[in-house]
Amino acid sequence: MTSPAFILVTPQMGENIGAAARVMGNFGLPDLRVVDPRDGWPNLKAESVAVGSPVLKNATLTYTLDDAIGNLTRIYATTARPRGMEKRVLTPREAMAEARAATEAGEAVGILFGGEKSGLPNEAVSGADAIITLPVERDFSSLNLAQTVGVLAYEWRAGDPAPDDFEPVSDPASKADMERLYDHFIEELDRAGFFHPPEKTPLMVNNLRAALARARFTEQEARTFRGAIKALALGRGKARIVRED
The missing domain is CATH 3.40.1280.10 (SPOUT methyltransferase, trefoil knot domain)
Structure with a gap:
Protein backbone atom coordinates (compact mmCIF):
# COMPACT_ATOMS: atom_id res chain seq x y z
CA MET A 1 0.00 0.00 0.00
CA ALA A 158 -2.10 3.16 14.78
CA GLY A 159 -4.27 0.32 13.46
CA ASP A 160 -1.32 -1.99 12.77
CA PRO A 161 -0.65 -4.94 15.08
CA ALA A 162 2.30 -5.00 17.49
CA PRO A 163 5.65 -6.03 15.94
CA ASP A 164 6.15 -9.77 15.51
CA ASP A 165 9.46 -9.76 17.41
CA PHE A 166 7.66 -9.17 20.72
CA GLU A 167 6.87 -12.48 22.41
CA PRO A 168 3.13 -13.12 22.85
CA VAL A 169 1.66 -13.44 26.31
CA SER A 170 1.23 -17.06 27.37
CA ASP A 171 -2.19 -18.58 27.97
CA PRO A 172 -4.18 -17.60 31.08
CA ALA A 173 -3.67 -19.89 34.04
CA SER A 174 -6.42 -22.46 34.44
CA LYS A 175 -8.68 -22.40 37.45
CA ALA A 176 -7.07 -25.64 38.60
CA ASP A 177 -3.62 -24.03 38.45
CA MET A 178 -4.92 -21.06 40.42
CA GLU A 179 -6.46 -23.31 43.07
CA ARG A 180 -3.09 -25.04 43.52
CA LEU A 181 -1.46 -21.62 43.83
CA TYR A 182 -4.02 -20.45 46.41
CA ASP A 183 -3.61 -23.64 48.47
CA HIS A 184 0.18 -23.43 48.34
CA PHE A 185 0.20 -19.77 49.35
CA ILE A 186 -2.31 -20.15 52.17
CA GLU A 187 -0.52 -23.24 53.52
CA GLU A 188 2.84 -21.48 53.74
CA LEU A 189 1.30 -18.36 55.29
CA ASP A 190 -0.37 -20.54 57.89
CA ARG A 191 2.94 -22.22 58.71
CA ALA A 192 4.53 -18.80 59.12
CA GLY A 193 1.83 -17.73 61.61
CA PHE A 194 0.39 -15.07 59.32
CA PHE A 195 -3.26 -15.69 60.19
CA HIS A 196 -3.83 -13.91 63.47
CA PRO A 197 -6.18 -13.75 65.21
CA PRO A 198 -7.48 -17.16 64.15
CA GLU A 199 -11.12 -16.08 63.91
CA LYS A 200 -10.23 -13.70 61.06
CA THR A 201 -8.58 -16.43 59.00
CA PRO A 202 -11.53 -17.00 56.60
CA LEU A 203 -11.81 -13.28 55.79
CA MET A 204 -8.06 -12.93 55.26
CA VAL A 205 -7.99 -16.00 53.03
CA ASN A 206 -10.85 -14.66 50.92
CA ASN A 207 -9.14 -11.26 50.57
CA LEU A 208 -5.92 -12.92 49.40
CA ARG A 209 -7.75 -15.12 46.91
CA ALA A 210 -9.65 -12.13 45.54
CA ALA A 211 -6.46 -10.11 45.11
CA LEU A 212 -4.70 -12.93 43.28
CA ALA A 213 -7.75 -13.59 41.10
CA ARG A 214 -7.79 -9.94 39.95
CA ALA A 215 -4.22 -10.30 38.72
CA ARG A 216 -5.35 -12.67 35.93
CA PHE A 217 -2.12 -14.72 36.03
CA THR A 218 -0.83 -16.45 32.93
CA GLU A 219 0.40 -20.04 33.13
CA GLN A 220 3.98 -18.81 33.34
CA GLU A 221 3.19 -16.26 36.04
CA ALA A 222 1.39 -18.85 38.16
CA ARG A 223 4.42 -21.18 37.95
CA THR A 224 6.76 -18.32 38.80
CA PHE A 225 4.65 -17.24 41.78
CA ARG A 226 4.55 -20.77 43.16
CA GLY A 227 8.31 -20.97 42.71
CA ALA A 228 8.68 -17.76 44.72
CA ILE A 229 6.49 -19.18 47.51
CA LYS A 230 8.61 -22.33 47.60
CA ALA A 231 11.85 -20.33 47.72
CA LEU A 232 10.60 -18.23 50.61
CA ALA A 233 9.49 -21.34 52.50
CA LEU A 234 12.85 -23.05 51.96
CA GLY A 235 14.67 -19.90 53.01
CA ARG A 236 12.65 -19.73 56.21
CA GLY A 237 13.55 -23.36 56.97
CA LYS A 238 17.27 -22.73 56.41
CA ALA A 239 17.16 -19.69 58.68
CA ARG A 240 15.55 -21.83 61.41
CA ILE A 241 18.31 -24.44 61.11
CA VAL A 242 21.01 -21.76 61.40
CA ARG A 243 19.41 -20.30 64.53
CA GLU A 244 19.09 -23.73 66.14
CA ASP A 245 22.76 -24.47 65.44
Missing part, protein backbone atom coordinates in the same frame (compact mmCIF):
# COMPACT_ATOMS: atom_id res chain seq x y z
CA THR A 2 1.31 3.46 -0.91
CA SER A 3 1.70 5.82 2.02
CA PRO A 4 0.77 9.50 1.91
CA ALA A 5 3.28 12.22 1.11
CA PHE A 6 4.04 14.60 3.98
CA ILE A 7 4.65 18.07 2.57
CA LEU A 8 6.36 20.76 4.66
CA VAL A 9 5.43 24.13 3.19
CA THR A 10 8.10 26.83 3.73
CA PRO A 11 9.51 25.36 6.94
CA GLN A 12 11.92 27.59 8.80
CA MET A 13 14.09 25.53 11.13
CA GLY A 14 16.27 22.71 9.87
CA GLU A 15 15.85 20.99 13.23
CA ASN A 16 12.12 20.61 12.62
CA ILE A 17 12.68 19.22 9.14
CA GLY A 18 15.11 16.67 10.56
CA ALA A 19 12.79 15.72 13.42
CA ALA A 20 9.92 15.30 10.96
CA ALA A 21 12.06 13.03 8.78
CA ARG A 22 13.09 11.00 11.81
CA VAL A 23 9.55 10.31 13.02
CA MET A 24 8.38 9.59 9.48
CA GLY A 25 11.09 6.96 9.27
CA ASN A 26 9.94 5.51 12.60
CA PHE A 27 6.45 4.97 11.22
CA GLY A 28 7.36 3.85 7.71
CA LEU A 29 6.39 7.00 5.79
CA PRO A 30 9.08 7.47 3.14
CA ASP A 31 7.72 10.37 1.09
CA LEU A 32 8.84 13.73 2.50
CA ARG A 33 8.52 16.81 0.33
CA VAL A 34 10.03 20.13 1.40
CA VAL A 35 8.75 23.32 -0.21
CA ASP A 36 11.08 26.35 -0.28
CA PRO A 37 12.78 25.96 3.12
CA ARG A 38 13.91 29.25 4.64
CA ASP A 39 17.49 28.20 5.38
CA GLY A 40 18.21 26.50 2.07
CA TRP A 41 18.95 22.91 1.14
CA PRO A 42 20.69 20.66 2.05
CA ASN A 43 20.51 21.63 5.70
CA LEU A 44 23.14 20.47 8.20
CA LYS A 45 20.87 20.98 11.21
CA ALA A 46 18.19 18.84 9.58
CA GLU A 47 20.76 16.11 8.93
CA SER A 48 21.92 16.20 12.56
CA VAL A 49 18.44 15.85 14.05
CA ALA A 50 17.33 13.22 11.53
CA VAL A 51 20.04 10.87 12.89
CA GLY A 52 20.43 9.02 9.62
CA SER A 53 16.77 8.73 8.69
CA PRO A 54 16.55 7.58 5.06
CA VAL A 55 13.48 9.78 4.72
CA LEU A 56 15.62 12.92 4.83
CA LYS A 57 18.14 11.52 2.39
CA ASN A 58 15.38 10.81 -0.12
CA ALA A 59 13.34 13.97 0.52
CA THR A 60 12.10 15.91 -2.51
CA LEU A 61 12.85 19.64 -2.68
CA THR A 62 10.58 21.99 -4.60
CA TYR A 63 10.19 25.77 -4.62
CA THR A 64 6.45 25.92 -5.24
CA LEU A 65 3.55 24.09 -3.66
CA ASP A 66 2.14 23.27 -7.09
CA ASP A 67 5.29 21.34 -7.95
CA ALA A 68 5.07 19.41 -4.67
CA ILE A 69 1.46 18.29 -5.10
CA GLY A 70 1.15 17.99 -8.88
CA ASN A 71 0.98 14.19 -8.93
CA LEU A 72 -1.45 13.89 -5.98
CA THR A 73 -5.21 13.35 -6.16
CA ARG A 74 -6.26 14.05 -2.56
CA ILE A 75 -4.88 16.72 -0.22
CA TYR A 76 -5.39 17.35 3.49
CA ALA A 77 -4.29 20.63 5.10
CA THR A 78 -3.29 20.75 8.77
CA THR A 79 -4.23 23.88 10.67
CA ALA A 80 -5.10 24.91 14.22
CA ARG A 81 -7.00 28.04 13.11
CA PRO A 82 -10.53 28.24 11.70
CA ARG A 83 -10.22 29.69 8.21
CA GLY A 84 -13.85 30.63 7.51
CA MET A 85 -13.98 28.15 4.62
CA GLU A 86 -16.59 25.57 3.69
CA LYS A 87 -14.33 22.60 4.37
CA ARG A 88 -14.75 19.26 6.09
CA VAL A 89 -12.78 19.27 9.33
CA LEU A 90 -11.31 15.98 10.55
CA THR A 91 -9.25 14.81 13.50
CA PRO A 92 -5.93 13.10 12.71
CA ARG A 93 -7.51 9.70 13.42
CA GLU A 94 -10.44 10.33 11.10
CA ALA A 95 -8.23 11.76 8.39
CA MET A 96 -5.67 8.97 8.45
CA ALA A 97 -8.38 6.31 8.32
CA GLU A 98 -9.84 8.07 5.29
CA ALA A 99 -6.40 8.48 3.73
CA ARG A 100 -5.68 4.78 4.20
CA ALA A 101 -8.90 3.86 2.41
CA ALA A 102 -8.05 6.31 -0.38
CA THR A 103 -4.56 4.90 -0.90
CA GLU A 104 -5.95 1.37 -0.93
CA ALA A 105 -8.28 2.52 -3.70
CA GLY A 106 -5.30 3.76 -5.71
CA GLU A 107 -5.33 7.46 -4.88
CA ALA A 108 -2.18 9.49 -4.23
CA VAL A 109 -2.61 11.35 -0.95
CA GLY A 110 -0.72 14.29 0.50
CA ILE A 111 -0.74 16.00 3.92
CA LEU A 112 0.25 19.68 4.07
CA PHE A 113 2.05 21.15 7.08
CA GLY A 114 2.66 24.88 7.39
CA GLY A 115 5.78 26.71 8.49
CA GLU A 116 6.51 27.48 12.11
CA LYS A 117 5.71 31.19 12.04
CA SER A 118 2.21 31.34 10.59
CA GLY A 119 1.19 27.89 9.35
CA LEU A 120 -0.23 27.25 5.92
CA PRO A 121 -1.28 30.17 3.71
CA ASN A 122 -5.01 30.43 3.00
CA GLU A 123 -4.55 29.54 -0.66
CA ALA A 124 -2.97 26.21 0.34
CA VAL A 125 -5.87 25.43 2.68
CA SER A 126 -8.49 26.49 0.15
CA GLY A 127 -7.17 24.02 -2.40
CA ALA A 128 -7.26 21.08 0.00
CA ASP A 129 -9.99 18.44 0.07
CA ALA A 130 -10.32 18.65 3.86
CA ILE A 131 -8.79 20.20 6.95
CA ILE A 132 -7.06 18.23 9.69
CA THR A 133 -6.98 19.85 13.12
CA LEU A 134 -5.80 18.36 16.39
CA PRO A 135 -8.05 18.46 19.49
CA VAL A 136 -5.76 20.89 21.31
CA GLU A 137 -6.55 23.54 23.92
CA ARG A 138 -7.97 26.53 22.05
CA ASP A 139 -6.03 29.06 24.14
CA PHE A 140 -2.73 27.28 23.44
CA SER A 141 -3.21 25.64 20.07
CA SER A 142 0.10 26.18 18.28
CA LEU A 143 2.00 22.90 17.95
CA ASN A 144 5.60 22.41 16.98
CA LEU A 145 5.86 21.41 13.31
CA ALA A 146 7.67 18.14 13.95
CA GLN A 147 5.27 17.21 16.76
CA THR A 148 2.33 17.65 14.41
CA VAL A 149 4.05 15.44 11.85
CA GLY A 150 4.60 12.87 14.59
CA VAL A 151 0.92 12.77 15.55
CA LEU A 152 -0.16 12.22 11.95
CA ALA A 153 2.57 9.64 11.37
CA TYR A 154 1.44 7.71 14.44
CA GLU A 155 -2.20 7.79 13.42
CA TRP A 156 -1.25 6.39 10.01
CA ARG A 157 0.12 3.26 11.68
Whole structure:
Protein backbone atom coordinates (compact mmCIF):
# COMPACT_ATOMS: atom_id res chain seq x y z
CA MET A 1 0.00 0.00 0.00
CA THR A 2 1.31 3.46 -0.91
CA SER A 3 1.70 5.82 2.02
CA PRO A 4 0.77 9.50 1.91
CA ALA A 5 3.28 12.22 1.11
CA PHE A 6 4.04 14.60 3.98
CA ILE A 7 4.65 18.07 2.57
CA LEU A 8 6.36 20.76 4.66
CA VAL A 9 5.43 24.13 3.19
CA THR A 10 8.10 26.83 3.73
CA PRO A 11 9.51 25.36 6.94
CA GLN A 12 11.92 27.59 8.80
CA MET A 13 14.09 25.53 11.13
CA GLY A 14 16.27 22.71 9.87
CA GLU A 15 15.85 20.99 13.23
CA ASN A 16 12.12 20.61 12.62
CA ILE A 17 12.68 19.22 9.14
CA GLY A 18 15.11 16.67 10.56
CA ALA A 19 12.79 15.72 13.42
CA ALA A 20 9.92 15.30 10.96
CA ALA A 21 12.06 13.03 8.78
CA ARG A 22 13.09 11.00 11.81
CA VAL A 23 9.55 10.31 13.02
CA MET A 24 8.38 9.59 9.48
CA GLY A 25 11.09 6.96 9.27
CA ASN A 26 9.94 5.51 12.60
CA PHE A 27 6.45 4.97 11.22
CA GLY A 28 7.36 3.85 7.71
CA LEU A 29 6.39 7.00 5.79
CA PRO A 30 9.08 7.47 3.14
CA ASP A 31 7.72 10.37 1.09
CA LEU A 32 8.84 13.73 2.50
CA ARG A 33 8.52 16.81 0.33
CA VAL A 34 10.03 20.13 1.40
CA VAL A 35 8.75 23.32 -0.21
CA ASP A 36 11.08 26.35 -0.28
CA PRO A 37 12.78 25.96 3.12
CA ARG A 38 13.91 29.25 4.64
CA ASP A 39 17.49 28.20 5.38
CA GLY A 40 18.21 26.50 2.07
CA TRP A 41 18.95 22.91 1.14
CA PRO A 42 20.69 20.66 2.05
CA ASN A 43 20.51 21.63 5.70
CA LEU A 44 23.14 20.47 8.20
CA LYS A 45 20.87 20.98 11.21
CA ALA A 46 18.19 18.84 9.58
CA GLU A 47 20.76 16.11 8.93
CA SER A 48 21.92 16.20 12.56
CA VAL A 49 18.44 15.85 14.05
CA ALA A 50 17.33 13.22 11.53
CA VAL A 51 20.04 10.87 12.89
CA GLY A 52 20.43 9.02 9.62
CA SER A 53 16.77 8.73 8.69
CA PRO A 54 16.55 7.58 5.06
CA VAL A 55 13.48 9.78 4.72
CA LEU A 56 15.62 12.92 4.83
CA LYS A 57 18.14 11.52 2.39
CA ASN A 58 15.38 10.81 -0.12
CA ALA A 59 13.34 13.97 0.52
CA THR A 60 12.10 15.91 -2.51
CA LEU A 61 12.85 19.64 -2.68
CA THR A 62 10.58 21.99 -4.60
CA TYR A 63 10.19 25.77 -4.62
CA THR A 64 6.45 25.92 -5.24
CA LEU A 65 3.55 24.09 -3.66
CA ASP A 66 2.14 23.27 -7.09
CA ASP A 67 5.29 21.34 -7.95
CA ALA A 68 5.07 19.41 -4.67
CA ILE A 69 1.46 18.29 -5.10
CA GLY A 70 1.15 17.99 -8.88
CA ASN A 71 0.98 14.19 -8.93
CA LEU A 72 -1.45 13.89 -5.98
CA THR A 73 -5.21 13.35 -6.16
CA ARG A 74 -6.26 14.05 -2.56
CA ILE A 75 -4.88 16.72 -0.22
CA TYR A 76 -5.39 17.35 3.49
CA ALA A 77 -4.29 20.63 5.10
CA THR A 78 -3.29 20.75 8.77
CA THR A 79 -4.23 23.88 10.67
CA ALA A 80 -5.10 24.91 14.22
CA ARG A 81 -7.00 28.04 13.11
CA PRO A 82 -10.53 28.24 11.70
CA ARG A 83 -10.22 29.69 8.21
CA GLY A 84 -13.85 30.63 7.51
CA MET A 85 -13.98 28.15 4.62
CA GLU A 86 -16.59 25.57 3.69
CA LYS A 87 -14.33 22.60 4.37
CA ARG A 88 -14.75 19.26 6.09
CA VAL A 89 -12.78 19.27 9.33
CA LEU A 90 -11.31 15.98 10.55
CA THR A 91 -9.25 14.81 13.50
CA PRO A 92 -5.93 13.10 12.71
CA ARG A 93 -7.51 9.70 13.42
CA GLU A 94 -10.44 10.33 11.10
CA ALA A 95 -8.23 11.76 8.39
CA MET A 96 -5.67 8.97 8.45
CA ALA A 97 -8.38 6.31 8.32
CA GLU A 98 -9.84 8.07 5.29
CA ALA A 99 -6.40 8.48 3.73
CA ARG A 100 -5.68 4.78 4.20
CA ALA A 101 -8.90 3.86 2.41
CA ALA A 102 -8.05 6.31 -0.38
CA THR A 103 -4.56 4.90 -0.90
CA GLU A 104 -5.95 1.37 -0.93
CA ALA A 105 -8.28 2.52 -3.70
CA GLY A 106 -5.30 3.76 -5.71
CA GLU A 107 -5.33 7.46 -4.88
CA ALA A 108 -2.18 9.49 -4.23
CA VAL A 109 -2.61 11.35 -0.95
CA GLY A 110 -0.72 14.29 0.50
CA ILE A 111 -0.74 16.00 3.92
CA LEU A 112 0.25 19.68 4.07
CA PHE A 113 2.05 21.15 7.08
CA GLY A 114 2.66 24.88 7.39
CA GLY A 115 5.78 26.71 8.49
CA GLU A 116 6.51 27.48 12.11
CA LYS A 117 5.71 31.19 12.04
CA SER A 118 2.21 31.34 10.59
CA GLY A 119 1.19 27.89 9.35
CA LEU A 120 -0.23 27.25 5.92
CA PRO A 121 -1.28 30.17 3.71
CA ASN A 122 -5.01 30.43 3.00
CA GLU A 123 -4.55 29.54 -0.66
CA ALA A 124 -2.97 26.21 0.34
CA VAL A 125 -5.87 25.43 2.68
CA SER A 126 -8.49 26.49 0.15
CA GLY A 127 -7.17 24.02 -2.40
CA ALA A 128 -7.26 21.08 0.00
CA ASP A 129 -9.99 18.44 0.07
CA ALA A 130 -10.32 18.65 3.86
CA ILE A 131 -8.79 20.20 6.95
CA ILE A 132 -7.06 18.23 9.69
CA THR A 133 -6.98 19.85 13.12
CA LEU A 134 -5.80 18.36 16.39
CA PRO A 135 -8.05 18.46 19.49
CA VAL A 136 -5.76 20.89 21.31
CA GLU A 137 -6.55 23.54 23.92
CA ARG A 138 -7.97 26.53 22.05
CA ASP A 139 -6.03 29.06 24.14
CA PHE A 140 -2.73 27.28 23.44
CA SER A 141 -3.21 25.64 20.07
CA SER A 142 0.10 26.18 18.28
CA LEU A 143 2.00 22.90 17.95
CA ASN A 144 5.60 22.41 16.98
CA LEU A 145 5.86 21.41 13.31
CA ALA A 146 7.67 18.14 13.95
CA GLN A 147 5.27 17.21 16.76
CA THR A 148 2.33 17.65 14.41
CA VAL A 149 4.05 15.44 11.85
CA GLY A 150 4.60 12.87 14.59
CA VAL A 151 0.92 12.77 15.55
CA LEU A 152 -0.16 12.22 11.95
CA ALA A 153 2.57 9.64 11.37
CA TYR A 154 1.44 7.71 14.44
CA GLU A 155 -2.20 7.79 13.42
CA TRP A 156 -1.25 6.39 10.01
CA ARG A 157 0.12 3.26 11.68
CA ALA A 158 -2.10 3.16 14.78
CA GLY A 159 -4.27 0.32 13.46
CA ASP A 160 -1.32 -1.99 12.77
CA PRO A 161 -0.65 -4.94 15.08
CA ALA A 162 2.30 -5.00 17.49
CA PRO A 163 5.65 -6.03 15.94
CA ASP A 164 6.15 -9.77 15.51
CA ASP A 165 9.46 -9.76 17.41
CA PHE A 166 7.66 -9.17 20.72
CA GLU A 167 6.87 -12.48 22.41
CA PRO A 168 3.13 -13.12 22.85
CA VAL A 169 1.66 -13.44 26.31
CA SER A 170 1.23 -17.06 27.37
CA ASP A 171 -2.19 -18.58 27.97
CA PRO A 172 -4.18 -17.60 31.08
CA ALA A 173 -3.67 -19.89 34.04
CA SER A 174 -6.42 -22.46 34.44
CA LYS A 175 -8.68 -22.40 37.45
CA ALA A 176 -7.07 -25.64 38.60
CA ASP A 177 -3.62 -24.03 38.45
CA MET A 178 -4.92 -21.06 40.42
CA GLU A 179 -6.46 -23.31 43.07
CA ARG A 180 -3.09 -25.04 43.52
CA LEU A 181 -1.46 -21.62 43.83
CA TYR A 182 -4.02 -20.45 46.41
CA ASP A 183 -3.61 -23.64 48.47
CA HIS A 184 0.18 -23.43 48.34
CA PHE A 185 0.20 -19.77 49.35
CA ILE A 186 -2.31 -20.15 52.17
CA GLU A 187 -0.52 -23.24 53.52
CA GLU A 188 2.84 -21.48 53.74
CA LEU A 189 1.30 -18.36 55.29
CA ASP A 190 -0.37 -20.54 57.89
CA ARG A 191 2.94 -22.22 58.71
CA ALA A 192 4.53 -18.80 59.12
CA GLY A 193 1.83 -17.73 61.61
CA PHE A 194 0.39 -15.07 59.32
CA PHE A 195 -3.26 -15.69 60.19
CA HIS A 196 -3.83 -13.91 63.47
CA PRO A 197 -6.18 -13.75 65.21
CA PRO A 198 -7.48 -17.16 64.15
CA GLU A 199 -11.12 -16.08 63.91
CA LYS A 200 -10.23 -13.70 61.06
CA THR A 201 -8.58 -16.43 59.00
CA PRO A 202 -11.53 -17.00 56.60
CA LEU A 203 -11.81 -13.28 55.79
CA MET A 204 -8.06 -12.93 55.26
CA VAL A 205 -7.99 -16.00 53.03
CA ASN A 206 -10.85 -14.66 50.92
CA ASN A 207 -9.14 -11.26 50.57
CA LEU A 208 -5.92 -12.92 49.40
CA ARG A 209 -7.75 -15.12 46.91
CA ALA A 210 -9.65 -12.13 45.54
CA ALA A 211 -6.46 -10.11 45.11
CA LEU A 212 -4.70 -12.93 43.28
CA ALA A 213 -7.75 -13.59 41.10
CA ARG A 214 -7.79 -9.94 39.95
CA ALA A 215 -4.22 -10.30 38.72
CA ARG A 216 -5.35 -12.67 35.93
CA PHE A 217 -2.12 -14.72 36.03
CA THR A 218 -0.83 -16.45 32.93
CA GLU A 219 0.40 -20.04 33.13
CA GLN A 220 3.98 -18.81 33.34
CA GLU A 221 3.19 -16.26 36.04
CA ALA A 222 1.39 -18.85 38.16
CA ARG A 223 4.42 -21.18 37.95
CA THR A 224 6.76 -18.32 38.80
CA PHE A 225 4.65 -17.24 41.78
CA ARG A 226 4.55 -20.77 43.16
CA GLY A 227 8.31 -20.97 42.71
CA ALA A 228 8.68 -17.76 44.72
CA ILE A 229 6.49 -19.18 47.51
CA LYS A 230 8.61 -22.33 47.60
CA ALA A 231 11.85 -20.33 47.72
CA LEU A 232 10.60 -18.23 50.61
CA ALA A 233 9.49 -21.34 52.50
CA LEU A 234 12.85 -23.05 51.96
CA GLY A 235 14.67 -19.90 53.01
CA ARG A 236 12.65 -19.73 56.21
CA GLY A 237 13.55 -23.36 56.97
CA LYS A 238 17.27 -22.73 56.41
CA ALA A 239 17.16 -19.69 58.68
CA ARG A 240 15.55 -21.83 61.41
CA ILE A 241 18.31 -24.44 61.11
CA VAL A 242 21.01 -21.76 61.40
CA ARG A 243 19.41 -20.30 64.53
CA GLU A 244 19.09 -23.73 66.14
CA ASP A 245 22.76 -24.47 65.44
